[in-house]
Amino acid sequence: MWIYEKKLEYPVNIKNKDLKMAKLLLDQYGGADGEYAAAMRYLNQRYSMPDEKGFALLNDIGTEELAHVEMIATMVTQLMKGATTKELENAGLTPNYVYSDHAIFPLNANGVPFSSAYIETKGDYRADLESDMAAEQRARATYEYLMNLTNDPDLLAPLSFLRQREVVHYQRFKELRDYYLEKYGKSYKTK
């Protein structure tokens, strides 16, 4: 089970409304490489990891990703605060408005709802961990694209934090993958 801490992993205090960035950030919420997908993917994959190192790492990174979901949702909420219907329309947020008014809903930047297909789970440690390594690199790249599109320090600070977490998570997944290759050999057989 989980215990909630009533705080963000890293503070988010955005002062300026920016609907363009809100729309783009939604991709890190409900998109294929977003934090929602990451959290669900790792927490789902942990059950079929071959040993306790995999249980622990997938459990803990999956849990941290839940905190990132909360940070992204907070950023989008604050970026959209006080927006009129007309402003949402002008920013291309009509699909989100029609779907859920000003509420946060896991859609990608094009308005496509979150899909469980993003929770890639193959039950083979190498397939799953290498998919996780790639997912961390894709998310890192997305954060860089997002950072390229804003100069607001209120946004750049949490985006930098989240981007660096992708770098760290990639490294830990890679170390676990390498450890398993050493432990189980090239057959990938764990039983």
Next chain:
Amino acid sequence: MNNYFDIDNKFFNKDINKQNIDLYDPYEGFIRGNMYKELYDPYKISSPYEIKPMNEQAEMLTYIDALCFACIDLGLYLDVFPNNKDIINLFNKYNRQKNSLMDKYQEKFGPLTLDSDALNAYPWAWNERPWPWDNN
């Protein structure tokens, strides 16, 4: 810094471990999103953003955030390298500091978790703002 708790000496003394893993202190690691110096790989920004707390509550929360972060990042490392005794000791040290600071914070500003003593209050204190997504 306020004199409410001695951050420099009590909470963020330098930690050197025998295996020469070069670590940031919790605050420096927190603002970078990374405790392990060799993994820090910044993009676009020339130096990490300092946290600028607006009041005592936010300042205290910053140090709780930093210690929580240190435990998260050291914890992920230990998941893969469970035999590193120095990192285990450091994890436990930061964990103790985090717990003690959280107790002080909750006594003064209200609960952060549902096992807090600050919930022994009327009316129900859990609902009180700020919630994490509230901004000022």
